[in-house]
Amino acid sequence: MKIAVLSGKGGAGKTFVAVNLAVIDQQAVYIDCDVEEPNGYLFLQPDKVQTTPVTTPLPIFSEDKCIGCRKCVDFCRFNALVYIKQKPKVFSDICHSCGGCMLVCPTGAVTETPRPVGALECGVRNNVTVVTGKMALGEASATPVIRAALANGVQTDKDVFIDCPPGSGCAVMESVREADYCILVAEPTAFGLHNLAMVQELVQLLQKPCGIIINKARGDYQPLLDFCHQHDLRILASFPYRTDIAALNAKADVACEKDESSKQQFATLLSTLRTEVEA
Helix, strand or coil: CEEEEEECCCCCCHHHHHHHHHHHHCCEEEEECCCCCCCHHHHHCCEEEEEEEEEEEEEEECCCCCCCCCHHHHHCCCCCEEEECCEEEECCCCCCCCCHHHHHCCCCCEEEEEEEEEEEEEEEECCEEEEEEEECCCCCCCHHHHHHHHHHHCCCCCEEEEECCCCCCHHHHHHCCCCCEEEEEECCCHHHHHHHHHHHHHHHHCCCCEEEEEEEECCCCHHHHHHHHHCCCEEEEEEECCHHHHHHHHCCCCHHHHCHHHHHHHHHHHHHHHHHHHC
């Protein structure tokens, strides 16, 4: 099964959930798609890490072949090309590497060169494969690195746990593309509920089955319970706020390895997920 773990905001606990599920599973792949600020590897501390670059194709232009027809400029819907001083110029930050300019060029003046946009770090922690995407500093789009991380990790017979970026933007949409089921991690606060509503709408539009995990609970938060009831969302688990678990997280310890009650909770959650995916 392929499980995507999402949250409408940072700090809700999606990495906490994804890491502990991967560890309790024992035979799993953990993919960190939060490529702007990945931190799952801090908990998992993988060995035998191999780093490979992630690149995207960037168009380059031959001045000898270019006849100034501007077909490439007119084709580019992202406005990544302009024609200045009798030659095309590409703005690499907004180029989507679609290859269209190369296809429409009548003289073959456009070729492509690889442009580094990030890296993948792949290692092993006991029987858990750890795939971490890291976007290069200053890059505008996380999607190419996320796509590379998923391509590296999802083709397996093992269970896959995808730690998604926070929010509900394009990077999240790319992260959940391969998922069989989505876990939405929510804090029981007004702000947490507001952001949960956005990410729930996203997975609904993508037609992905999902369930809710309430993290840092301090008793019942009725607006959140009402939201789940109104949208027919199953509450998979509720993790109470505990200072000892917060301390474990602060030290980058994996809770299910240090705390027996957490171990039992995540084992139960894993069993519940298998039932949900098979349903």
